[in-house]
Amino acid sequence: MTKDVIALTPTMPDLNTVLAGLYAGGPDLGVNTTADGAVVQLCAPDGRPLVSVEAPILVHIPGETTRLLDCPAPDGPVWWTEARASTAVAEAGRLAGSFAGRLATVLGGTVWPPEAATTDVVPLTTDVTAVPVPTTATPAVDVLTTTTAVVIQDRPLVPLTSWLADALRTATAADRALQIVTPPTARLTLPTRTALRGLPSRWVVQHPEHGYYDGLSGAILHWKNGTFTPVRDNNGTAQAAEAFETVTGTGERQLLLALRTRHPADTDLVLGRALETAFHHLTDAPPAGWSTAEPVNLPWSTRQLTDLARSRAPQPTWLVAVGRPDRPALATARVTRTPAGVEEDITLALGYGTDETPPLNAIEPLATALATEHGLATLLTSLRTARRDLTVPPHLEAPPIPVALTLGHNEVEHIDRTRAEHPPLGPTPTRLGHPARPALHYPLGEGTDPRSWVTFQHLTRHLKQG
Known part of the structure; x- marks a missing residue:
C-alpha cells in the first residue's frame, strides 16, 4: 500500500x-x-x-x-x-x-x-x-544520513509536490543529496526529473529481480557509506541494469525547448511573457496554470508570478506551468537576479502521439517573437522519441536530436556578428528581427537524423572561438 x-x-x-x-x-x-x-x-x-x-x-x-x-x-x-x-x-x-x-x-x-x-x-x-526515533523533522524524508536524504515513494507517478520541494530545499541547504526510491512501475513528472538533475541526487529504482539501479542512467547501485552509489568493476566502470536497457518503442515524441531570456531589472518588468508566447505559438493558447510545486493549482497570471519573484529577490524563484489536458505541455522556469539583469531559464516540453505532427514550422516565427519582444538570449529546439504524456519511465530513452539554435541579438554581438553569420561548416543562419541588430536562427534538421548533433557541435565550437 x-x-x-x-x-x-x-x-x-x-x-x-x-x-x-x-x-x-x-x-x-x-x-x-x-x-x-x-x-x-x-x-x-x-x-x-x-x-x-x-x-x-x-x-x-x-x-x-x-x-x-x-x-x-x-x-x-x-x-x-x-x-x-x-x-x-x-x-x-x-x-x-x-x-x-x-x-x-x-x-x-x-x-x-x-x-x-x-x-x-x-x-x-x-x-x-522499539522503533528508532527518526533523525529528520522533514515529513517527506524517510532516511537521513550525513550525506543523503532518502525519500521512499510507492505511487505510479511521482510529482514534485510541496513535500518533495521542501525535502529538496532542506537537503540542498545542508549540502546533502536527495535520492528518491521507487518500484520499477513508477514514473517521474518532468519537474521531479529536473529536481534530480546533478549527481549525487538520484532516482533509485528498487527492482525485485535486478536490485537497485539508477532510473535515469541505468547504473547498478548499492547502499554504501550512507548513500546509493554505483557498483563499479575493477576498472572503475559502472554497469547498466538489464531492466533499464529493455525498451519498447511507442512512436510517440516530445518537442523540447530550452529557452533563456534576459531583461533589464526595472519596475515595469513583467515575467512569464516569453513562456506565454511559446505556449501561444505551439498550442494556440496560454498556459492553463502555474505554481511552485505540483499539483499546479493557480490559473495562469504573469502579474502574480512576477510579484512572487520580486518578493523573493535576490533569491531565485522556481515555477512550473501546464497546458490544456488535450495538448500535453509542461514547463519549468527559474527566475534569477544577475548583474546583467533578470534572467529566465525555461524548459518547455510538448507531447505528440503517433498520429500527431510536432509544429516545427512554428519554431522560427516563435524565435522571431522572442527575439524582438521578450529579450531572447538563446533558444535550443530539439525532438525526441519519448512518451506523449511527458512522464519519465525508469528505462533507456533516446536522446533528443537538435532541430534549431537561435541566438538573440545581444548574444550575436557578444560573439561578433561576422563570425556568427559565417560558420565554416554550416548551417547558414537566418536573420530575425531588426536588420541592424538581428538575432540569428540556425536550422539543424527535422529532429530525425542523429548526425544533426555533429553539425550542432561544429557550430557551437565555432561560436565559442575568439
Missing part, C-alpha cells in the same frame, strides 16, 4: 472535519503542527509523527488531478489534501487512509488510491519504543 494518501473533496475541509479525520487513531494519539501550522501531524504517545497532513490546496486547473494521479479523477476545482505516512510504523499507512476516508465521507469526495480509503479506527499496536 502506498504511504501517500490524498483526499479530493468539493469543499475545503474545515476544522471539525480535520479533527474527525485525526481521530482515526483513537484518543490515545496526539496532534502536533509544524511549518508554521501548514502541516498537521498525528503522533504516537511518545510524540513521534505517524501521519503528516499538508494544508489543503484548491486545484483550479482542468485535468491536473488526472495527470498526477495517473487515473481518472475529479476535475477541478477540487480541494487536494495530502497525507504522508511514516514508513517506520506499520499502522501509519492505514491511519493515513482512515484520515483521508473520513474527510471524503463527510465532504462527499474521493480518496486516492481508492483501496486506501477507510473510516475505521486504527489502533496503534506497534511498540514504538
